[in-house]
Amino acid sequence: MYLNINRVEFVVTNLCTGQCKHCSVGHKIKETGHIQYERMKHILDKLCKRFSIQSVMCFGGEPLLYYNEVKEIMREASGCNIPKRQLITNGYFNKDPQVIRQAVIALKDAG
Numbered sequence: 147m148y149l150n151i152n153r154v155e156f157v158v159t160n161l162c163t164g165q166c167k168h169c170s171v172g173h174k175i176k177e178t179g180h181i182q183y184e185r186m187k188h189i190l191d192k193l194c195k196r197f198s199i200q201s202v203m204c205f206g207g208e209p210l211l212y213y214n215e216v217k218e219i220m221r222e223a224s225g226c227n228i229p230k231r232q233l234i235t236n237g238y239f240n241k242d243p244q245v246i247r248q249a250v251i252a253l254k255d256a257g
């Protein structure tokens with residue numbers, strides 16, 4: 147087989163709450179576009195049927211600005227029994243404690 151994929155990384159968005167000078171995202175850091183899970187759902191299911199996927203990661207930008215998309219990706223990864231599921235976040239995606247709590251619960255429920 148030509149390809150042997152064992153890891154999938156999702157750039158959820160380039161948008162970020164940080165303004166780090168060293169950021170590799172560069173001028174795209176203010177772009178609001180993001181992954182739409184509905185348009186790619188079952189992609190991990192399909193990949194897992196062909197490859198032994200060992201890890202999935204969501205990053206950005208700040209991925210938790212769109213935590214519902216992260217939740218769905220992680221739910222699918224969990225359902226596929228992908229053992230390592232990672233998220234890179236700066237931890238700052240909302241000021242509202244209610245929203246933060248919702249995001250935490252959503253991610254926990256997604257495995």
Ligand code: SF4
Nearest residue numbers: 162164166169207236
């Ligand atoms: S993606 Fe990371 S490095 Fe880039 S601005 Fe955000 S927090 Fe900083």
